[in-house]
């Protein structure tokens with residue numbers, strides 16, 4: 001098998017993730033290859049900035065392969081990951097007569113991907129969709145695994161569905177137009193895979209030469225880290241598609257990360273920056289519980305910081321922390337669950353952490 005093609009093996013809806021330089025300009029051929037007939041209408045959902053960059057070529061290429069497609073832009077930013085944007089997509093779908101045979105394409109980062117996935121899951125009770133992620137974070141995490149959602153005013157991703165894409169096409173070339181801060185934030189998710197499952201990836205990321213290549217956006221190293229990350233994700237998702245157990249480990253660092261995003265205001269910290277701090281807290285708790293040695297905690301924190309990511313917890317009130325944590329989707333039967341590292345490349349799920357063990361990390 002081509003080493004840059006990963007299958008997400010699911011019981012009834014397995015799909016391919018293809019990572020290839022330049023693929024964004026050849027989506028028509030890819031659709032043909034995976035059997036999408038050209039009598040199917042296509043609605044591409046994106047935002048203005050991304051469609052200005054990649055939409056023109058995408059439409060041109062789809063036309064070359066005789067597909068009929070239109071682009072609809074939603075507004076960019078976390079505050080537009082909401083029911084209003086969803087309604088706008090439904091309106092566009094209605095206006096162009098998107099029938100059950102039609103296809104949606106999500107072209108953009110995690111917000112576009114999550115909203116489009118949920119629109120596809122619900123339009124006419126579900127039509128197929130394709131993910132074309134253009135940020136590192138969406139490439140290595142949100143475009144794969146079928147978590148689709150919009151936010152509710154009371155919390156992030158509270159309205160959604162597990163709904164797998166038909167295929168995912170990743171072009172590392174698109175990362176060259178990504179603001180460096182966003183690229184680095186995406187590295188937090190890559191580091192996460194190293195800690196939870198992939199010691200070799202962790203060690204690869206630690207190497208100075210590799211770090212230079214990654215931060216200089218060298219294609220070979222980008223393809224390697226994206227490929228390794230998705231392999232881990234595909235494996236975990238195939239074991240536990242709807243997060244009844246092991247899939248929760250993909251949320252390593254996320255509980256505290258969500259607290260930080262939520263209480264500091266979305267935008268103050270990018271998602272990846274917030275989970276970097278979350279991973280640092282989780283590591284410290286684990287060290288204190290004598291689950292992993294201090295030297296591993298330090299290795300993790302050094303790695304995070306070496307990619308320009310933060311590890312220092314902002315000032316946050318303790319009672320606010322509890323409120324947010326109790327609203328977390330990982331709470332089961334009133335018990336908070338935390339993912340803590342045991343080795344580099346191994347984590348576990350714990351529900352026996354008491355408040356005093358984590359509240360001390362907050363002001």
Ligand code: GLY
Nearest residue numbers: 141145147250251
């Ligand atoms: N982002 C975590 C997951 O897909 O389960």
